[in-house]
Amino acid sequence: MMKSYKALEKQFHRIGAINGALAMLGWDQATMMPDGGARARSEQMATLNVLRHEWITDPGLGDRLGEAEAQKAKLNDWQRANLREMQRQWRHATALTPKLVALRSRTTMACEMVWRKARRDDDFKSFAKGFKPVLEMVREVAAAKSAAFGVGAYDALLDEYEPGGKSATIDKLFADLGSFLPDFIDRALVKQDKRKAPLPLQGPFATETQRAVGLKLMKALGFDFNHGRLDVSLHPFTGGIPDDVRITTRYSEDDFTKALMGVLHETGHALYELGLPKAWRDQPVGESRGMVLHESQSLLVEMQVCRGADFLIFAAPLLRKAFKGSGEAWSEANLLRIYARVKPDLIRVDADEVTYPAHVILRYRLEQAMLSGDLPVSDLPHAWHDGMQTLLGVEVHNDAQGCMQDIHWPSGAIGYFPTYTLGAMAAAQLFAAAKAQDAAIQPGIAKGDFKPLLRWLRANVHGKGSLLTTDELLRQATGKPLGTAAFKAHLKTRYLN
Incomplete structure (x- = not known):
């Protein structure tokens, strides 16, 4: 059981590294990145999001979660809480398809770039055009997670x-x-x-x-x-x-x-x-x-x-x-x-x-x-x-x-x-x-x-x-x-x- 739990820690450490890379890329996008870099950055972030999703939805990870849960009484308080949070992240990830994960990354980044200019120009029409695909994507995410979790959208x-x-x-x-x-x-x-x-x-x-x-x-x-x-x-x-x-x-x-x-x-x-x-x-x-x-x-x-x-x-x-x-x-x-x-x-x-x-x-x-x-x-x-x-x-x-x-x-x-x-x-x-x-x-x-x-x-x-x-x-x-x-x-x- 401890072997399964330790393997989970190792895998989530790698997932955490991707989270950190995405955070830094997001910061750069909002502060330093020229507008011309948006397309390349969108692909970078979409690729990392899909890679993270593949790692966390790996069937082997789900198996290890089940093994660790079966004997979690042997874990200390921090490890049990860590297992709980791993399970939560796994549930969120497995509720979505890789295609939806990539769509989420691309549509939101595209809309953020539209929003910057539309807000500056007070151009709601342009903003609405960019936001509608985001809202459609969010509804799709909400529906998938609602069905998986048994809660409202x-x-x-x-x-x-x-x-x-x-x-x-x-x-x-x-x-x-x-x-x-x-x-x-x-x-x-x-x-x-x-x-x-x-x-x-x-x-x-x-x-x-x-x-x-x-x-x-x-x-x-x-x-x-x-x-x-x-x-x-x-x-x-x-x-x-x-x-x-x-x-x-x-x-x-x-x-x-x-x-x-x-x-x-x-x-x-x-x-x-x-x-x-x-x-x-x-x-x-x-x-x-x-x-x-x-x-x-x-x-x-x-x-x-x-x-x-x-x-x-x-x-x-x-x-x-x-x-x-x-x-x-x-x-x-x-x-x-x-x-x-x-x-x-x-x-x-x-x-x-x-x-x-x-x-x-x-x-x-x-x-x-x-x-x-x-x-x-x-x-x-x-x-x-x-x-x-x-x-x-x-x-x-x-x-x-x-x-x-x-x-x-x-x-x-x-x-x-x-x-x-x-x-x-x-x-x-x-x-x-x-x-x-x-x-x-x-x-x-x-x-x-x-x-x-x-x-x-x-x-x-x-x-x-x-x-x-x-x-x-x-x-x-x-x-x-x-x-x-x-x-x-x-x-x-x-x-x-």
Whole structure:
């Protein structure tokens, strides 16, 4: 039995190496690759995806999984969890044919290239032409996995991003949050109107200076530049592998605040990757648990920590020095008013944490409707406009700032969006528990000492890899499964008190 299990580890180590190569090729595609390289890169990635699929669907691997499962009592906790994750990956792979795997790779990469230009030109017609084959492919993937797993089509896709995730659970959590947010947003705006309005920061803000500030704060948070780097892309993201984490942002010389928070958000993702258990590199159990916890780490850093008063006590002097700022506009109090300002707006990645869930709920509803066929692609702009008006009272003036703003749908990532708001809930829950369990965390943030927080996260989240399910990890770390209570309490404290 141990021979079968060890053979599985060896085979998944090879599969992990392909995953890493695909991650680096994907990062290069989004940051450095010239447009003329798209066709060759598409073939490279499709070939690697098919090769990975062939390895994981090898009948011999299935036999070894069965042999190891029969005697898994002899495995330790990490090995049993690794076997569980191997089985999960095997189920996902064997649900698809090699032809569908190749189609998935080619259609999404082609659509991403179309999306870049269509978004820049506000050309929904071109985008729709490129996206329709992606949606058809996603429906085919969903149908195959739905039949294999015995779950609904959307849940089959959701499981790729949040293992074991269920739309029924999301519906309950979103219904609870949805009933809370409208009145809360109104109360927060009334409270905000009674306070002093934030003073504007006068630019321009040189990109080189913004980058230097971002690098300094990344280092303070614990980012290891021997194992990662910061670059620019059209849409901020974290890529690469745990030993070589690549993060990106985008800059505007009119406003440094958005790019900086983008860097800090992605640094949260990167710290999770850098902290994954080294003993289990290239094994499924050594990977991040899922996107709910991944998004919890980015939002814990950005929203819970870096938009808070303690962080700005530390960061404000650095910002004043870097941008040569002076006067009340550069005070900690004014920077806090800027970063904690509630303002319904068009762009998800720039949204405040109070209105952000509405952006996610809209996308969650629309992608379910597109997947089921209830919403044709041609009707997406109209549905988007109506949803933004209903949920946020915001008028959408063009599709580049509307339904084309995100890379997720062009890349075929339907089922991903709900993990952002679930991650915000988990972030509030984890940060509250961390502060309660280690009294050094909060004063450390004000001094620029993030080691206590990072130690807690390494022990309770990062270092766990995929040993536990999301709810098991949250129960161990916070005493409760995922819920809305901590998130709502956090919003009340920050925006009403």
